[in-house]
Amino acid sequence: MRLGLDRERHSQKMQLISAQQIEAVLDWEGVLQALHDAHLGQRPLGDSYLIGDADYRLFSRGVILPGRGAGLKLASIHPANATATPRCQQSRRPSW
Amino acid sequence: MIDQTTKAIAAVLDGPAVTACKTAADSALAARRLSREDSGVLLVLGSGPVARALTEAYLHIRPSIQRVLLWNRSPRKLERARADVEARGIEVAIVGDLDGAVARADIISTATSASVPLIHGRLVRPGTHIDLVGGFRPDMQEADSQSKSRRS
Numbered sequence: 001m002r003l004g005l006d007r008e009r010h011s012q013k014m015q016l017i018s019a020q021q022i023e024a025v026l027d028w029e030g031v032l033q034a035l036h037d038a039h040l041g042q043r044p045l046g047d048s049y050l051i052g053d054a055d056y057r058l059f060s061r062g063v064i065l066p067g068r069g070a071g072l073k074l075a076s077i078h079p080a081n082a083t084a085t086p087r088c089q090q091s092r093r094p095s096w
Numbered sequence: 097m098i099d100q101t102t103k104a105i106a107a108v109l110d111g112p113a114v115t116a117c118k119t120a121a122d123s124a125l126a127a128r129r130l131s132r133e134d135s136g137v138l139l140v141l142g143s144g145p146v147a148r149a150l151t152e153a154y155l156h157i158r159p160s161i162q163r164v165l166l167w168n169r170s171p172r173k174l175e176r177a178r179a180d181v182e183a184r185g186i187e188v189a190i191v192g193d194l195d196g197a198v199a200r201a202d203i204i205s206t207a208t209s210a211s212v213p214l215i216h217g218r219l220v221r222p223g224t225h226i227d228l229v230g231g232f233r234p235d236m237q238e239a240d241s242q243s244k245s246r247r248s
Contacts, residue, residue, distance in 0.1 A: 014105050019113035028156040031121040032128070039125075070098035075111070 042066070052077070112145060120149035123205060123227045128157045131225035135202035139165040141194075141214060141238070142207035142230060143173035150205045150229065151181060158203070164188040165197045169208075195219050206230050206238040217242025 046063035057077040064070040099106040138161045140151050147168075155161055164181045166174045166188065174190045181188040191197040198204060198219045205227040208214065215226065217240055228238045 015107040017107050017109045019110040022110060022113045022117070026117055028121065028124070028153055031117060032125050032157070035118075035121050035125050067100075069100045070103075072098070073111070 116145040116149040119146050119229060120153040123150060123229060124153035124157045127154065127203065127225055127227060131158065131203050132223055133158070134160050135225065136160055137163045137165065137200055137202045139167065139191075139197050139201035139204045140177075140207070141167050141205070143168040143170065143177065144207060146229060147205075147207040148177050148180065150207055150227070151177065154203060154205060155181075155184065155186065161203075162187060165191045165201065167191050167194050167197060203227070208238055209236060210238050211235055213237050213240035213243075215239035215243050217245065 042065065044063040044065040046061060048059065048061040050057055050059050052058050055078075059075040059077055060072060062070070062072045097107045097109065098104070135158050138151070138154050138158070140147055140154075142150075143166075151164060151166075155164075164186055166177055166181075167190070168174050171190050171192065178188050178190055194214060195216065198215055199221065201221075201224060203225045204215060204220070206214065206229060208230040210230065215228075215238060220226065220243060226239060226243060230236065231238050
């Protein structure tokens with residue numbers, strides 16, 4: 001049985017971008033310039049949610065910058081995460 | 097990240113890597129305007145990825161830095177950071193006497209989870225740039241109140 005998904009719409013693959021890939025792409029001057037421009041630009045629409053209790057919490061923050069894009073930050077907050085953060089793909093810690 | 101055109105999820109990024117870079121860049125962006133251009137001694141407290149990113153970011157914005165001092169409660173955790181700075185040909189030292197290092201620094205950047213002040217304002221020289229990154233809860237404090245009252 002076929003699910004009847006919109007194949008064209010779903011043909012775009014979601015990328016998993018590792019720390020190693022991030023490090024390879026970003027340079028300090030580029031990041032500084034982007035931050036500088038962002039501070040001078042339009043304030044994004046956004047909101048945060050924090051759920052859970054003292055033992056475990058889940059934080060999420062979504063933002064929409066009209067005309068530019070949108071993003072969602074997700075943090076799983078647990079004491080053990082400080083030493084056991086799962087890595088994206090087979091990446092390593094950034095050298096910086 | 098969401099694709100602007102299709103509104104579909106386009107990518108999932110490694111969060112800690114982005115956080116370390118972005119956090120350090122926030123500090124560096126401010127320090128580019130606020131710290132002295134002739135700053136020669138950088139003191140970094142902490143051994144995590146944010147501390148390492150701060151070191152790199154400060155070395156980028158202040159090529160005048162000739163000496164990097166590193167401090168951490170567990171000094172052995174600083175060996176990799178020391179090697180990274182040494183590889184750039186910059187003098188680097190892991191310091192045990194934190195008060196002495198504070199008194200020598202032109203820029204002090206902290207990325208620790210300290211709950212008692214590590215930086216004492218009476219030791220900070222006039223013109224020193226202080227960048228406190230680590231404290232994110234009310235019970236955390238990396239510098240004493242005198243450090244802030246002496247700000248210019």
